[in-house]
Amino acid sequence: MKNISPDTQGHWGKFGGKFVSETLMCALEELSSAYNEAIKDKNFKQDLNNCLKQYAGRPTPLYYAERFSKKTGVRVYLKREDLLHTGAHKINNTIGQAFLAKRMGKKRLIAETGAGQHGVATATVAALLGMPCDVYMGEDDIKRQKLNVFKMKLLGTKVIPVKTGSKTLKDAINEALRDWVTNVKTTYYLLGSVVGPHPYPVIVRDFQSVIGEETKRQIRKLEGRLPDYVVACVGGGSNSMGMFYPFIKERKVKLIGVEAGGLGLASGKHGASLCKGTEGVLHGARTYILQDKDGQIASTHSVAPGLDYSGVGPEHAHLKQTGRTSYYTVKDKDAMDAFFMLSHLEGILPALESSHAIAWVKNFAINFKKNDLVVVNLSGRGDKDVDIVEDYINPVRN
């Protein structure tokens, strides 16, 4: 099906590709062939599945959120990625890629991180496999995600503060790419979302697709049918892509991606690359990006650090263009309200990223039909966000 596979250079229509320094081209080719071999290898798959099961805690439950459903008037299931080891979907990808790195004989892992969830998930597998690891993180993110920074250190990873540009995720990716181009022979760059040059968007999507595959099986068992809506938040786009991918062929299932509306689209302070961005090239891929009139990358804002990014995975750009998926935005304030609501009604503290998806359901509630069935990907837990929430409730504290 034309929607699903990119060409050999990683193009979905006009999106994707490999816009990188020549020095990295051979590394990307090496990665592509190593990956294609690995996924054909039964032992690799078995090791991966064992680790996901015994170590990370898969499968995650698909939980019927009864009180939240009652409140919103539509039946809502939550895919509990928040229950995974390290507290977010990110571990699905880091286990997969770290196994791949080991198989390729790479000696060192590097990664970028925004919210710190991907950094923690990378630090965790680095410890598990006994590999040295450096994680690049924007200085601003280091300040607002202290808990995750400390966790990475405890796990034996070095956190390298990034002081350039907007000091958030995009700059951390820049710095990781600069490290990779310098140490390309020995180092594996473990990218955390479905962004970057080919083959990363494919590899990360594949490792995250376990979310959608499990969901499909579980909902069939629980409800005897597929859902009407599948909802996930979109930062770089990995939890959403992993959730959507197995549903793309099921044309009746509506796929809803929720981006960071920040302080409102009119304010210019948001992270809505798909809803508000224009075509461009960032971090190795052609996709939708937030940029100014001169093609300089704009800085972004979201209360959820994991959504604070000016680009988005190229496959999302393609899916948007073909009309298979729909994208909406949710503002900081609404995400915060959803955070409180889920905490009170269900006893679940959602990550602020995931709170955007919850908020969309809440905001959209009047439009659902009576028997609609909704699945929300609860991509992570909110422990990491309690400082941000506290500052939000009590802004004078600083």
Added chain:
Amino acid sequence: MNRIESKWKELKKKGLKAFIAFITAGDPCLEDTYKIVLEMERQGADIIELGIPFSDPIADGPVIQASSNRALEKRTNLNKILLLVKDLRKKTDIPIVFLSYYNPIFHYGIEKFVEDAVKSGVDGVIVADLPPEEAKEIKIFSSKKGLDTIFLAAPTSLKERLHKIAEASTGFIYCVSVAGVTGARNSLAQSLKRRVVDIKKLTDRPVAVGFGISNIQTAKWVASFADGVIVGSAIVKVIQDNLEKKDLISKVGKLVKDLASAIHKA
């Protein structure tokens, strides 16, 4: 024959190696860029590379990153840089090559960029994050309008890729000395010579070496086997260290003069 081609011819006739000097356009301001370009020509630079500032320069080390930021703070953009080149063309015929990331020119519009660049007097373009595989669009318009497209050959490029790079390049081939980002290195690996010799076997086009060349000895050594030597960070560093000083232009001129004589005579 375009300006780049005739420059290589002229140098060859005189038995000289080329000195290619890089600065970021708009650092510290476009008026100074104008003066620095003319001064660099006066002091012996053969080809000028003008960096188009970008917010996310992933191929650059700290010195050129900072330079790019200074230029952006002055609101330098492609339109203004094209006007600068137009002005320069009233004074000089030195070959001018743009060094850009893909997004600023993609956003400007590839066809329009090529057309306006040629109209303004730009002779070639190097795009740091554009391998030949992604360059179909820019190649089509460039070959129509006569803008040279120069591709980079990396230490990690295997033979098959070197062929592709040589084939796609016009003007010259940019051989990257080391795996990494731009910035001064104290010395370069001996294996560089071998790589340049290998690339020269694949093509008749001149091969220029850049990245990390920061001192006279290295420049001299590289010029002994390459057709041209590209120096960027070392020049930009002089700009950075003399930002507020009256003799900024002559300080740059002094370094360029020393490098030019070392490279030409190698």
